[in-house]
Amino acid sequence: MPDLAADVIVVGAGNAALCAALAAQEQGASVLMLEAAPEAESGGNSRFTAGAMRVVYDGVNDIKALVPDLTAAEVDNTDFGSYPAGHFFDDMARVTQYRADPDLVELLVTRSFATLNWLRAKGLRLIPIYGRQAFKVDGKFKFWGGLTVEAVGGGPGLVSMLTEAAQKRGIGIRFRTRALDLLYDGNRVGGVRVRADGAVRELRASSVVLASGGFEANAEWRTRYLGPGWDLARVRGSRFNTGDGIRMALAIGASPRGHWSGCHAVQWEINAPEFGDLSVGDQFQKHSYPFGIMINAAGRRFVDEGADFRNYTYAKYGRVVLEQPGQFAWQIFDRKVKHLLRDEYNIRQITKVTADTIEEFAQKLDGVNAVAFLDTVREWNAAVRTDIPFNPNFKDGRCTEGLSVNKSNWANRIDTPPFEGYAVTCGITFTFGGLRIDTGAAVLDNDHQPIRGLYAAGELVGGLFYFNYPGGTGLTSSTVFGKIAGQSAARAAAGSP
Numbered sequence: 305m306p307d308l309a310a311d312v313i314v315v316g317a318g319n320a321a322l323c324a325a326l327a328a329q330e331q332g333a334s335v336l337m338l339e340a341a342p343e344a345e346s347g348g349n350s351r352f353t354a355g356a357m358r359v360v361y362d363g364v365n366d367i368k369a370l371v372p373d374l375t376a377a378e379v380d381n382t383d384f385g386s387y388p389a390g391h392f393f394d395d396m397a398r399v400t401q402y403r404a405d406p407d408l409v410e411l412l413v414t415r416s417f418a419t420l421n422w423l424r425a426k427g428l429r430l431i432p433i434y435g436r437q438a439f440k441v442d443g444k445f446k447f448w449g450g451l452t453v454e455a456v457g458g459g460p461g462l463v464s465m466l467t468e469a470a471q472k473r474g475i476g477i478r479f480r481t482r483a484l485d486l487l488y489d490g491n492r493v494g495g496v497r498v499r500a501d502g503a504v505r506e507l508r509a510s511s512v513v514l515a516s517g518g519f520e521a522n523a524e525w526r527t528r529y530l531g532p533g534w535d536l537a538r539v540r541g542s543r544f545n546t547g548d549g550i551r552m553a554l555a556i557g558a559s560p561r562g563h564w565s566g567c568h569a570v571q572w573e574i575n576a577p578e579f580g581d582l583s584v585g586d587q588f589q590k591h592s593y594p595f596g597i598m599i600n601a602a603g604r605r606f607v608d609e610g611a612d613f614r615n616y617t618y619a620k621y622g623r624v625v626l627e628q629p630g631q632f633a634w635q636i637f638d639r640k641v642k643h644l645l646r647d648e649y650n651i652r653q654i655t656k657v658t659a660d661t662i663e664e665f666a667q668k669l670d671g672v673n674a675v676a677f678l679d680t681v682r683e684w685n686a687a688v689r690t691d692i693p694f695n696p697n698f699k700d701g702r703c704t705e706g707l708s709v710n711k712s713n714w715a716n717r718i719d720t721p722p723f724e725g726y727a728v729t730c731g732i733t734f735t736f737g738g739l740r741i742d743t744g745a746a747v748l749d750n751d752h753q754p755i756r757g758l759y760a761a762g763e764l765v766g767g768l769f770y771f772n773y774p775g776g777t778g779l780t781s782s783t784v785f786g787k788i789a790g791q792s793a794a795r796a797a798a799g800s801p
């Protein structure tokens with residue numbers, strides 16, 4: 305028997321990988337993590353996130369358990385509400401059009417609170433998401449949309465806290481080490497073939513956890529599976545998520561699962577670079593569109609900007625923008641809602657125009673039919689139900705009537721200068737198609753039998769997300785399934801099922 309590099313090898317160093325490694329180590333396994341990126345770029349998409357995590361909680365006491373340093377003033381000034389399991393189930397079912405795998409959703413929802421608490425005990429610190437997920441009305445913050453906590457320091461904070469927790473427990477991480485193939489004898493997986501320092505070598509282990517993300521950074525696979533035009537999308541996060549884990553597993557007979565032509569994609573600064581930029585993080589996104597209107601090159605609106613809270617529409621509206629002529633749109637606001645724009649509207653790297661008259665503004669919207677735009681605004685202003693009060697904290701029903709594309713909530717006339725426009729294109733976050741796993745995170749083959757020694761977690765798992773996604777679920781899913789995968793891999797390595 306050749307020497308083992310470790311009992312468990314984990315491919316990747318994002319959130320799913322770190323959770324898997326911590327869980328395997330807790331079971332007594334020796335663990336080695338392999339990260340394709342150099343240390344300065346490690347941590348995958350997890351590092352690009354805001355660190356926001358969707359979790360079931362029953363009122364302020366559960367929030368206090370997740371955020372022990374919550375101050376008395378914060379408790380007094382905040383209505384945290386609750387996010388019952390039933391709501392999380394409903395959100396997953398509704399946004400995925402009832403296609404999400406019920407067994408995986410059951411684990412995701414019912415284990416979310418306990419698993420976040422487990423991760424907190426390992427070293428993760430959380431805080432409430434004031435500002436982005438709660439607006440102050442009548443002196444009190446009120447949370448909405450089921451998304452209430454985030455990692456201290458956002459995605460970079462999350463990755464550095466968990467990386468430190470792993471290293472403190474003796475878990476090794478090899479950077480610049482790209483997994484190429486699985487070592488497989490037709491019966492069980494016994495390690496991986498890697499490329500590091502210009503050489504290819506084999507690393508043996510009793511079990512392998514694949515946590516190497518989706519294929520969003522692979523333009524050829526995007527076009528192949530998501531369809532024509534997706535080669536033109538910007539990548540919001542890591543350039544290292546090129547679908548390797550999925551490819552390696554399929555090559556030994558793993559079963560593909562989920563929405564292979566679907567992905568999470570948002571509105572993203574039009575001049576953002578090809579891949580994510582860690583110095584900007586997620587701030588290229590533009591997520592305050594529910595309070596304005598969006599128009600395309602023809603000067604026309606094309607989507608209901610206020611169909612739901614941004615948490616339930618943002619992940620599918622990137623695709624809608626990609627489908628517009630020239631793959632771009634302008635988000636339009638006036639002074640009345642300026643104070644509601646998220647902090648990402650204040651960054652330096654932004655394509656923004658302003659004007660004090662609507663006619664001058666129309667001329668400044670690059671690539672847009674100005675005459676048609678002015679018609680759109682006239683029709684829009686006449687259609688807003690100003691008799692219904694505006695309130696950003698709930699779906700206020702302040703809609704438009706009589707337009708070919710109506711807005712369902714938060715409609716305001718565009719009539720108060722200065723007018724502001726922000727140019728966006730499509731930024732892909734992650735892909736939905738991936739590998740079939742069982743409830744122990746074992747990868748299943750085409751006969752739906754577990755491939756011995758192989759486990760998977762995170763973005764590369766298929767079957768959870770279809771069409772759309774409730775904001776903050778990716779990190780929760782990679783935490784819950786990362787922990788399960790690490791536990792299963794360690795138990796298998798120790799010879800117990």
Ligand SMILES: Cc1cc2nc3c(=O)[nH]c(=O)nc-3n(C[C@H](O)[C@H](O)[C@H](O)COP(=O)(O)OP(=O)(O)OC[C@H]3O[C@@H](n4cnc5c(N)ncnc54)[C@H](O)[C@@H]3O)c2cc1C
Binds near residue numbers: 318356549
């Ligand atoms: C800009 C942005 C903002 C986001 N915000 C949020 C948010 O606030 N909340 C939320 O829940 N989700 C958010 N997401 C989604 C979230 O990032 C993912 O759902 C989650 O991080 C997935 O974790 P993961 O571990 O599966 O993947 P990743 O974190 O991407 O990790 C994959 C890892 O695998 C490595 N890798 C890839 N190929 C190989 C290989 N061949 N060999 C070795 N290593 C390899 C990568 O370098 C990386 O370390 C956001 C995503 C982006 C891009």
